[in-house]
Amino acid sequence: MDLDQSGRARQHRFDVEDVLSKALAMFLELGFLGSSISQLTEAMGIARPSLYQAFGNKEGLFRAAMKLHHHRRLNCVLSALKKPQFPLVIEHLIKATQQKSPISTSCSPLSEFALGGPPAIMREAFAREQNIHGVISQRVAKAQMDGEIDRSINPDALAASLVAINDSIALRIRAGGTPEEVALLVEASKSLTSCTKQRADAL
Secondary structure, eight states: OOOOOTOBBBBOSSSSHHHHHHHHHHHHHHHHHOOOOHHHHHHHHOOOOHHHHHHHHHHHHHHHHHHHHHHHHHHHHHHHHTSHHHHHHHHHHHHHHHHSSSSHTTTTTGGGTTTSSSHHHHHHHHHHHHHHHHHHHHHHHHHHHSSSTTTSSSSHHHHHHHHHHEEEEHHHHHOOOOOOHHHHHHHHGGGGGBBBSOOOOOO
């Protein structure tokens, strides 16, 4: 909760999630260093004093946007992990990332827009990325227990491979990559199903 100096909750004259979404879009486009306060307040549609009152400073705004991004990215990943078979998990996550919609941004790597930021923020960003990696690794372990994936496969290694390919697709799309370039990465994601005993095309 955002508190004033007396400990009372501050009342903002704007929708906090809405302005954070706009700040997040700016940070994803220009990064921490490339986004000026003037650019951010213009994109967010608020005055500079309102930004400082609500978030303290640019770093505070960055942290708040990062928290929102992590929440959205985690939801994107958790939605995929609910699929009953692991090949469908991969398919759902990759398809979500390919969509040119807000969910595509949600599936983009958190650390992308933290690059160049203060060291403390960089550490926090990578820690949040490790959380994403961890939940995928747990799903891999479950698939092993269910007999879908060979037990000789390292869950962390497979999770890291899936995250790396997924993030590469998101970054390629954001950079304006051609359909052919994206298709190559999607094809690479399909190779991950080779470690499963139950192939996606047999489901």
